[in-house]
Amino acid sequence: MTDISEVFGFIKDFGFPVVLSWFLLVRMENKLAGLTEVIGELSCNIAAMRGEIPKR
Template identity: 80%
Template sequence: METAEVFSFIKDFGFPVVLSWFLLVRMENKLANLTDVIGELSCNIAAMRSDVAKK
């Protein structure tokens, strides 16, 4: 394999792979935070329902 072919392969496939990996890593943190917030929201809704049921 010639050097030009290697660089062409890296240009065509390497950059998209690295970019996709980077975006997935960033999104993973945001999804984890979103999961925590949804859990808190669920607890708050349950608490509000019990308060309404008491009245």
């Protein structure tokens, strides 16, 4: 059986980095979704400028 202080040591050592990584990934996911939308709009605008599709 592991000592309780050893368990708390694992939480202290690995818990904070895991929580911080999760928080940053959640924030980055929203930014990536917005970036994907903007890139799609940009590609439509470029295609419209080339005359490949009608402008919106």
